[in-house]
Amino acid sequence: MIISFTIEAKQASLGEVHETPAVQEYVVGQLSLVDGEISGGTTVVAQSHEPCPPVTTVARRHVTYSTYSKREPSERWSLEDTQLFYEALSQCGTDFSMMHRLFPKRTRKQLKNKFKYEQHRNKALVDEALSRRLPLDISQYIPQPIEDLDLLAVDFPPVSSVVIDS
Incomplete structure (x- = not known):
């Protein structure tokens, strides 16, 4: 009004x-x-009688929700890796943090997902692996013997040349 x-x-x-x-x-x-x-009031819009330039569109990359996610693709579990997983399950139980140290190329989340997958597919094998507890043996998970590592071949100065100020 x-x-x-x-x-x-x-x-x-x-x-x-x-x-x-x-x-x-x-x-x-x-x-x-x-x-x-x-x-x-009235407004006057100036109209141009010149032809419009052609519109060019730039092809853009398809962007989805997962484009910028931090997810790393995991490699498939081989039969040998699955057997080592069952051995680790017998030794560590469901402690995936400790199991993660036995599988350096796998994340804790990948190990937990493998457990859930195997529990769904092979429940009897998982129950058997959890019921028989084995002592922790890391020798089968290390790809090379510790003696071959260059970490132990560090040259330390002789003890007599070290001076301690007190």
């Missing part, structure tokens, strides 16, 4: 008479106040 009134009518109702110019114009956006009345 738009209420329009003139300035003279408003001043007459208040008992004030002032000399005002004949036309007062205030422009606010699309509406304008001309001589005390609100009117809608």
